[in-house]
Structures are given as structure tokens and as C-alpha cells.
Amino acid sequence: MDNLKDNDTKTIIKVDDLQTSFFTHKGEVKAVDGVHFDVPAGKTLGIVGESGSGKSITALSIMRLIEAPGRVKGGSITFNGEDLLAKSEAEMRRIRGNKISMIFQEPMTSLNPVYTIGDQIAESYQIHQGLSKKQALEKALGMLELVGIPSPKARLKAYPHELSGGMRQRAMIAIALACNPELLIADEPTTALDVTIQAQILGLVNDLQKDLGMSMLLITHDLGVVAETCDYVAVMYAGKIVEYADVNTLFANPKHPYTVGLLKSLPRHDIDQEELEVIRGMVPRPDDLPNGCRFAPRCPFAREMCVERLPDLEDQGDGNQVRCWIHTDQWDGPEVNVRDDYGYSESTQS
């Protein structure tokens, strides 16, 4: 599954057959079901998907921050050659916020309201580098400067509610990058922000990534953000990756009907579109997943084989990996060009 990149680039993290489930009184809910991907060192992998696709759960699984009733059920997560899933909780704590950091969607609620920004950044240094409070605060000041917060000295003593959304997200980034992590996981980092602030934050993260040589895993629902910031993209649907490619290939030549539908249903500000092509129906409930291809109930090309059997994520030889029968030699339907033929024949929509 890791065969699409040149082998001379080092892989920072490799996720193999990751399975994370939630065990509720109604039974097992498979939120992440056999996910594979890897992030090449210094590069950005984007995971795109709609709500319920399992993209955030994937991120939290890597951090080993899944809370009961959830549990990582199987698979392996290899970070710098070591399996994170085999580590003790104490070992894992030394990795979190140090080697692997995470920033979250809601800068409003992700900072502790009763501690100052300075205290919250300094804490990372106190935990991972054993610095005194005073030394740690000095380094925190440096971080605030790095992430471009104006009058950083004063901000060190500010409480989160005294900062704007954009400034809070900068503070979150300062916390995450404090210990110079090798991998940054950003879960919808700009979704709650206005576009002009989003542009600032994405620019900042990109610059810092280059300067610090980090690798990044970006979780988002926004295909625009993916196109502008990622090197590789994994498209997730109902707990599985349905397509994986480098960013140019994915946007130029999407192969999975879901990817195509997603791109066609996106209203764009830069071009005119008459009617939006839609994806019929809804995302299946995670406790009631289809047996075959999970997209089959909504797919305009679905045939019996799609409903019955789940296809594998298969390498297409041109940089894409796609989980779809159409792109296999077992396909028993008429020849399809997913991109041009996408759409539902009758007016079955809405």
C-alpha cells in the first residue's frame, strides 16, 4: 500500500489496517475500518471526507486519544520505525506534544479558559524538556513571536477569551510546535475561522512547516484547502479510504465516483456552474454500513457486484489508488468514464 512514492523519501508515519470502533449498547460502530496510508517526511498528507467519514477518529487514533467506549481494535501505526500501538501510556505521553503534536478545529474551546496563554505554552516545555517555569515562559515568548502574535509580551499574560479566533488558533499552533515536533496533525484547523484569517493561518502553517521541516497530516472537509496545502490526498468515506493520490493527480484525474461527486457538488467561487451535480442520498449510519462498497447505495454506476462485494484499494499504476470495481478487470458493466459520465439518469435527486 506504500508503493506510490519514490522509495528514497523517508516515511515519517505509516498507518496499516487501522481499525477503531466504538462499543455502544447498540453494538459495535466501526468508525475507522482498515485504513492504510503513510506520510512521507517533510510532506503534507490531507485526509478529506464529510462528517462521519472517520477522518478525525483516524487522527485521534494516531495520538492514542480515543476515549471509551471507543478503542483502537487493530492494525499498526509505525512512527519512526516504532509501533505506537505497542507503546505504554507513559511512553505515549512522552511522544504527544513532543514528537507528534495536534491542533484542533475550535480555537474557542480548545484552550483552557482559566490559564494564561503563556502558561499553556510553557507547560509543554515543562513537561517535555523539564524546564523551570521561568525558562519555559521565556521560550513561550519566543513561540508567540514565531507564530506572529502582535505584542507577544503582553499576550503571554492574556487569557484565551481576550484573544480573537485567529489569535487563539495561533496560540494553539504555538503550543503544538513548542517542542519542534516531527509530525503535526491538524484537525480542521481553519474551519471555524473567516476566510481572510484562514489564509493567514494556512500561510503560517506552511511557512513553519518548511522552516522546521515537519511532516503534516491535515484533516479537512474543504477540497480548496487540500488543493492549496497538501502534497498527497486520501479521500475517506464511511470509515475507509476510497482514493489516494498525489494532489495534482487527484484533482486532474479523480477516479472514484465519490471523489468525482464531491468535486462536482462543490459550489465554486472561481468558475460559473449552472446546476450542481449532487450525490444522491446520505452518508450511511456507522452502525448500519452496507456490506459491499460503502458508496454503492449512492453511486450512479453501482451494479450488483458493488452491493455485494467490497473492492480493495488498488494501485492504478499512474499514482492513484482507488477502491472501486470500475477500475478493476473484474468490472462486469459497460465501460465507464467516471468523470464524464457522472450523474443520475432520471431526476431521482433530492
Added chain:
Amino acid sequence: MTTDILKVRNLKQYFPIKGGILGRKVNDVKAVDDISFEVKEGETLSIVGESGCGKSTTGRAILRLDEPTEGEVDFQGQDLLALSKKDMRRKRKDLQIIFQDPYASINPRQTVRQILSEAMEIQDVLPKDKREARIKELMKTVGLGEHQIDRFPHEFSGGQRQRIGIARALSVDPKMIICDESVSALDVSIQAQVLNLLKKLQRDYNLTYLFISHDLGVVRHISDRVLVMYLGKIVEIADKKSLFDNPKHPYTKTLLSAIPVPDPTKKKEQIVLKGDVPSPIDPPTGCRFHTRCPFATDKCVEEDPELRNNDSLMQDGHRAACHYIEEIESGEMKPNY
């Protein structure tokens, strides 16, 4: 043909701030500060802007969900702000609103049938015996099944709940609907379904939309005309095409350039603004954008620019509130980053 269904004149919405030892009013949040515009019958006018620009406040003020501080809201020839509370309630039959989170605005203990029949009851739109049939028809119109009529809101997904909100708005046969971030919380695939539905309903019922959104992609898709707000003021208003292809205000240009394009081959030049939106409590003097504008001069600090058209540069009806439309266009003025 193109009569104005809604005319907003010098609308102001100030919210008092209390403070000090005695809790007196010390200042105002100038959420909407003297704006005027028209909406033509049958069109979709979108109001776009970032959080705090006053776009949602404008929608609420028009419906008098908050009582505006000053101004006139002329709807079908009647000043809504001069109506009594009772007459205003009656008027809401023609002027409905759909919110971002339909769940927060519908009673969770009512079934779809109850929600819709209550809406009709309040405005007394149909004789009682015909309502049942109408409810079923409405559900079909918005793409819900008749068998779902006795279900409660929590049994529906986000997209379906938004359809319930739309059905409720439609149930009283309105002339105009204010959509306040109505598709913002939905996933892309569901958002497209709802957008298509809104467009279809507009064609079928000759509805007028005031569409409030922060998402310029959605706005480009649904609007006929677009109005851009910044800190309580209108900075630019134009036909959709004119606005997207030929933006004249530096803020509009920044806004458009800041949106990520889902096409990695289009790596365009991004204008990244410095700083945050200033507080609407003490907004900047003169042009409110001057604190972040790369072209700002002393004149911008002192004089509040008017919305104006330059017919050699802009289409008819395209107006922007900038002192230097011409100088920026000709390249005479250079941005100062």
C-alpha cells in the same frame, strides 16, 4: 417587471454596552451602521462578509427579530418598522426566514406534521381540512417522504432538518425568504442538494431570496446580485458576474483571493491581510477598511467613502465604496504590503 420588493434605507442596528460601576450604557456595538439597498422581486441578493460584519444582524433587523435603532424597511410598499407588533406578525407570512441550525429553531417535541400545521395555523393560510393535504404536498416538494410526517426532528439528519425548516417557511406561501447561513452547517454533498432545492423552489414559486452567507462559492452559485459587507457597512454591491469577475473594492478583492481554490494547478497570487477585523465598538474612522487596506492614504482615514459607480470601469448597478477605484485600476497606486 423588476419592481423592488424590499427597500432598506439607512438601516442602523446598535447594541448598547453596559459597563462601569453603575452599569450604565457606555458605548454601542455598531453592528449595522447606516446601510441602504434594494431587493428586486424574484431575484436572489446575497449578503456576504466575515463574522461580525453585520450580515446576519441585517437579516434579523429586517424581520424585526431585533428592533432596529434607525432606518426604514420598505417591504411591498409598507414600512415594516412602522407596523405594530401584531401587524408585523401578520406580515411575516410574506417574509420568512430559514436559519443555519434548523434544530435550534424548531420545537424538538413536535412532529413534522405539528410543526407545519402550527405554522399554517398562526398565519391562518388554509382552511383546516385542507392543511393535511398541503403538508403532504410540502413534504414532497422539499424531498421528504410522506411516511416521515409523524417523526420528530431528532430522527432526521442535518440536511433533512434543513428541509423541514424550508417546508415550514414555504407552508405560509411567502413572497420572500431570508436564508441566514442556511446551508453552512451541511456537508458538501448535502449542501448541493439543498442549494438545488432552493433554486428549484425559486423558479416554481417565484420566490425572492435574501441569502446571507460567508461562503463565496455558495454565493456565486445561487445569487443574481451580491452585496459585500465589512464592519457594518456595505463596501460593494454588484451583479454576480460583475462582482466576481471585476471586483473593485480592495476588501472584495482580498476576500476573493483568500478562498482556497479546489484546483492545485491554479496557484494564484494571494493577498494576505494583516491583522484582525477591528472591533465594531470603536470602528476605524473614515473608510473602515483603512486599517488593513494596502492602498490606504490619509484621505481614507478621514473621509468615509460613498458607494459609487464609475461607468467607464464598472457595469451599471455596480457600486463600490472606495476613494481610489480609478487609481488602483490604472495601477497609479501601488499596494503597500
Added chain:
Amino acid sequence: MFIYTVRRLIQTIPVMIGVTLVVFLMMHLIPGDPAQIIAGESANEQQVEQTRERLGLNDPLPVQYGTFVGNAVTGDLGNSIRSGRAVTDEIGARFWVTVELAFYSTLLSIFIGLIAGIVSATRRNSPLDMIIMITALFGLSMPNFWLGLMLIQYFALNIEWLPVSGWGTPQSIILPVITLGTAGAAIIARMTRSSMLEVIHQDYIRTARAKGVKERYVVYKHALRNALIPVVTVVGLQFGVLLGGAVLTETVFAINGLGRLVVEAIGQRDFPIVQGAVLILALMFVFVNFIVDISYRFLNKRIDLD
């Protein structure tokens, strides 16, 4: 912070006026003639009239109220009918006993309540959580006089570890404090538990974990301080409830506190004492709530009223 404190202080003024007004009117609302009551049942017409004149009861009500407040501010709450001593002297010594009792009981409630609440929340749905919550339910539903009697029965009479009654020695304090503090501990335990459970699912707790903070610090540093915010309000209210609840406990343990004084005074129709005691208790309650508001503001940085 300073402005907030000052403003909060100013806000207590109307409350104090209300309290004094109610206490003042008490005299006039009780059935019968206050002068007759104060002069005593056996007093003749002339003595009653003299008393009325001496107490200024012939003046218009607002003037009387003014005099009452004026006197109260200078520490003059009148004289006890029974002993003839100044009300402030009568109340003085016994007031501190009650404050002590309420204070120790509050400390006990906070100590037990917080620990039990935190343990319950961090081991949610475990057997320990169940035991704590069931115990709390008992503590809450048990009338405290009954609890007091049971404690006396066992610890004082059966195993004779502790004295039956009184106040002053360390041993004698234990039983009354437990009696009075149990209900409060139960309330605080339940409150802390639900507050902690709410806080522990907040985004900033996830942030702390993602930073690599040890679970112990996640609970005690990041969660507890936020969870305490609603608990502080309850503690303040609880202290007021304890001042009132002290009446029964003092009676059960024969402690010479303010509560018992009030009960006796009511029995003897010694209204100046009742009036004085109610006034002091009410003002105490206002004061405690003022302290609670200030500490609430101190804990919760988001209240930005100045």
C-alpha cells in the same frame, strides 16, 4: 477586578436595605402591640404608654425605620426583654459559636464533597462511584437532627468515644460538625461529580492530553479549576443553609449558639433578640454571598464585567 469588587459591594446595599426593612417590619407585623409585648404582659396602661414613647413607636413608620437602622449601625439593637441586657451583648458570644460550627461544617463538606466528587467522576460507573453516589443520596435525604441523635447514640452512648453534648473541646466539636456537614458534603459531591464529568469532555482537556500532560494533572490542574466554578456557588449557598440548619443541631447537642438562642427567644416572646439574631444572620448571608461572587470572578476569568 477592583471595579468589579466595588460594584459588587455597591450592589449589596439594596439587599441590606431590604433585609433591615423586613426585619424592622417583623415587629409591626406580628400580632399584638409591640409596646405591650415589650413592656410585658402584666404592665398597666401607663407603663405601656411609657414604653411606646421610649421606643418611639408613636413616630411615623419611616422615622422609626430610620432610627432603627441608625441604631443598628452603631451597634444598638435594643435590649432583651427577659434579661434586660443589650441584644448585641446577648447575641455576641453565641454568634461566634454558631459561626464556628457552620464554618467547620462547611470545611468538612468541601473536603469530603470534593474528594468524593472527583473520585466518582474519574472512576465513572465503577463500583466505587456507585457506592459514593448512593452514600451521598443517603446523606442528602437524612434529616440532620436524626443523624445527630444516631451519632450520639453510637459514639457517645454505646462506645463512649465522644461527649454527648457541649461545645469548646476538640472532641465535643466532632459530632455536631459531622451532623451539620453531611448534607452539604453530599450536595457538593454530586455537584462536583457532574461538573467534572462535563468539564472532562471539553476540548481543552483533549488539548491537555494531546500535549502529553499526565492524567493526574489533566484532572487536578486542567479540569478541577474549571469544574469548581459552579461548585463555589453551591458552597456559598450551603453556608447560608448551615447557619439556619444550626438551630436543630445546636438543640440536639445542647450547644449555646445563636440558633438555640433564637429558639429560646421565640418561646419567651423576646422579640428584640429574635429581631437582632435574624438581622445578623441575614447580613452574614449577604456577606458570604459577596465573598462567593468575588471568588467566582477569581476562578472564572471569562466573567469580564469591568
